Structure formats: structure tokens, C-alpha cells
Amino acid sequence: MASQVYGAAYGAEPRHPGWPAKLGPLVVRAGTVALRAVRLRDGGEWSRIRLRDREYLEKWEPTAPGPWAERNAQWSWPAQWASLRALARRGQCLPFVITVDGAFAGQITIGNVIRASLRSAWVGYWVSSELAGGGVATAAVALVTDHAFAAAGLHRLEATVRPENGASLRVLRKAGYRQEGLFLRYLDVAGDWRDHLSFAITAEETGAGLAEKLVAEGLAHRPNPR
Template sequence: MPLGREIDDPGLLASGRVAVRIIRWADAEPLRRLLTDNRSWLQRWEATHPSGRSVVPGSVSMRPMIRTLRRQLRAGSGMPFVILYDGVVVGQLSVSEISGGALQSSQLGYWVSEHVAGRGVTTTAVALVIDHLFSALGLHRVEVCIRPENDPSLRVVEKLGLRREGRRESYIHIDGAWRDHDVFVALRSDASAGYVARVSRD
């Protein structure tokens, strides 16, 4: 069950040159351009519909997507962020399936533009958000599901020291087929010093 309340906008969460903030209407065009420019870089990892119905991300207005994501924030079921590098939008990070009650958990997914890949941008953004979910929302668990072929994403969770729980077979429809995903988990009990501190030590 969702938290049962609207989630507060945390403002800017930042560490060094990397920051995240809640998605805004003004982000529609920058995100559309990024998705268009990074089509070949991102397509392999994009969710698709089993029916074959598809819309090329970035080919249409992003405003309906932003409306849906901000509705999740009001419902207490998700937190949609953009990732900033030197103050410029370079990607997106979404927290979904936020649950209260006895579960106190969430799922996290992300993408960044190819031109900032390999600079630790995603790792820092993920650390900032996980720390916020534990400290401000009081969640117990954050889950990241990654295709076993996605080496850049695997490096993110490895740098942060997330624990691998196993594999979910045929878990999500990605790039035209049902794909296996490996499950990585952050627990609040494992993060007394916070995940940003782990990035800072590297």
C-alpha cells in the first residue's frame, strides 16, 4: 500500500557536481531532446509493451509522462526526479512502488545521457535518493532491478555495495521481449553512514 499521503518535495539534493530534484513541467523539452539524442544508447534498456504497441521515447511531448509521475508524488506512491550535472538535466531517476505499512519499501530505476556516462553521475544520484528515502520517508528497503547484460548499471550498484538477492526470470518486457533481471537491495540497517558517504570514499 502507498504511504497514504502526498510526498513532500525535498528540494535540491546535491553532492559535488551532481544533484537531483523533482521533475518539473519545464523539464519536458530537455528530457525529450535527451531521449531523442540518446536513442541508440538507451533503446536496449527501454521498457516496451508485450502487444508490440510502442512509442519512441522523445518523439512526442513528455508532458503526459510528467503529469503521470507528478500524480504518483501526490498519491504517495512514487518520486520522479531529474538528474543534474553542473545544473543541467542529464537524465532521470524514478522511485516507484513506494509502500508503507508493514513493507516500507520502494523500487528505483534510472537513465542518463551517454555524454556523462562513466563519470559517477548515476552512482551519486542513486546514493542521494536512497539516503533521502531512508532518512526522510523512513523506508526500510530500496530495490533496484537490472538486466544482467547491463554492465553500466551493474557498476552503479556494485560501487554502492548493494546486496544481490537473486534473479527474476522474464521479469519486465524490455526492448521487445521478456527479460531476466537481477535484484539488488539497499537496507536502511546497512547504511548507518549513508550511501553518499560511500561514494565520497571512492
Template sequence: MRAVEAGDAAGLADTLTRNREFMAPFEPWRSEVFFTEAGQAARIEALLAERDAGRVASYVLVETGSGAPVGMINLGSIVLGPFRSGGIGYWVDRAWHGRGLATAATLEVCRIARDAYGLHRVEAGTLVDNLASQRVLAKAGFEQYGLAPRYLHINGAWRDHRLFQRLLHDEPPL
């Protein structure tokens, strides 16, 4: 896992295109441009601007050796002050499912959220029937705290989500 960089656009476009059909049931509608190198370059530029503003930290999961992207995890919606919270979202190439990558990345992002950002909690949401992602979150120490009806527009419809959180520490905000 490493921070996303501008040079990741082509590799991410390739990986996302290859996994497009597999990920469609879990993703919002994406334009054709999203799956191109130019679309990913624009997305990365926006993520880096958000990172510079302190609102997002984005990481690419890469294959050892080749450095090819096999997934991504974002810590977003970072809010400081008395809230000290953020949310995570991730995806992993279908060929790499079941190897613990999402769990390891989630654990590392929680460490970063606590140590680098001083966050008190991290939250995540999954589709109600996304049991694989729910297992990732459980293994990473998250607990379900709610159900959000019609939470996100995913694969053509407003979908219910299970909401999870992990409390990172109980120190007062700095």
C-alpha cells in the same frame, strides 16, 4: 539532481531522443509519442500525480550551469506499512556515463527514501548483462538477492533480471 517539474518536458524529450538508440537495449518498447515534448509532458503529469499520492518520487539529473537534463532517477512503487519499500530506476545520457552521476543519484535517493519516506529497503533490477548498472548498485551499497527469469519485456523480449536491494535501517515501522 532536483525534483522533476512540468517545464522539463522539452529537455527530457530532446535528451531521450538523442539517446534513443543507445538506451534501446535496456528499455521497454516506447511509442513515437514518448520521445516528443507532448509525450514527456504527459509522462511528467502522471509522475507528479503519483508523487502527490505518495507512490513515486522522480528526479532529473541536470548539467550544472545550463540546467539541461542529463538523466533521471525514480523512486517508485513506494509501499508503507510493515513493508516500507520502494524501487529505483535510472538512466544517464550516454555522454555523461562513467562520471559517477548514477551512483551519486542512487545514494541520494536512498537517503531520501530513508529520511523522507522512512523506507526500510530499496530494490532495483538490471538485465543480467548490464554490468555498468550492476557496478552503480554495488557502489551504492546494494546486494544481489535473486534472479528473476523473464522479469520485464525489454527491447522486444522478456528478459531475465538480477535483483538487488539495499537495507536502509532496521527501525520498526512508524
């Protein structure tokens, strides 16, 4: 008989543990990285960066209906924000904005949260092209992973990346995720079914935490106390 991972009681837990929250900061080459909950007023900066970075982002993101300019226009943000907030309040995701020196710089989301005896989710992220290579995404992944395994009470996180996306592969490996396998024709991206590499990490593998790992390796440091 196959194991039943969804049958354990969930009612004894908080409905949305770990969200909203403020995470960080960590200082990297690009600046001071922190995470916070998504806000309705983020629409202007979200749209500005997404429209500017279409060529940088679209080739890696799942195919979606409608033109990029419409899906990423400022007027489309309220519906996306409301959907993310509703899922977060039901405990199904943890949606965060990435900030660098206090300014909107991207998003990172813990999604498809399953509790009971599985306690698993996926992590997805994007960062402004102006900050590429500055350690921002790696710091954000480290911060959100530590939070997911602590305050959010999860046990395993997964991430999938196209083999051609060298930058994102480096992010996950630097953060401490390990490659588990290859998913053939996994997601419809840029108009075709694309293979994705599968990465994962469990709570037991994080030691003192992924943020502390980055600090120990000289890839980030904590801000000096004032």
C-alpha cells in the same frame, strides 16, 4: 497464516513524505550532481536527450507501445510529468530529475511505494550518454537512497538490472546495493522477456549514508563552501 503487510493504518503519516525535495549536491568526475522534482518545463531537454540517446537507452528499458520518436517527443512530456506528479502527490512515487552543473542530465525515480509494515519501493534511473562513466548515476542512487530512508520513511529499496548491463551493475554495487537473486523472464525489454538480476538495500545497511560512503571511498566529494 501469511503475514499481512498492507493492513496497518497509513492515515497518520504525511500523504507524500519526501517529495518534492532538493537533494545533494555531490561532486563527481562529470560535475556537480543534484536531484530536484520533475518540472513541466523539462520537456525540451528531456526529449532532446532521449531522442539522441535512443540506441543507448532503448535496449535496457521496458517495451512500450508506439514508436520511440513519438513516446519521447517533447509533446509527450506533459502527460508523463502530470502522471508522475499525481503519483507523487498520492505518495506512490518520488520522481526526480538528475542535474549536472545545473543542467538536465537524466531521471531517477523511487516507484511503487508501499508503506504500512512493508515500507518498500523500487529505484530506476537513466542518465545522458554524454555523462556515462562519470559517476553521475552512482551519486544519484546514493542521494535518493539516503533520502528514501530518511525523509521518505522507507525501509527497503530494490532494483532490477539485466545481467548484460554492466554499467548499471557497477552503479548499484558502487552505491552499496547487494545482489539477491535472478528473476527469470522478468520484464519485456526490447521486444522479448528478459532475465534480470535483483539488487536490494535496507536502511540498516547504509551506516552513515550512501553519499558519505562514496565520499569516504574517494568516489565523490562535497562542494567547497563559498
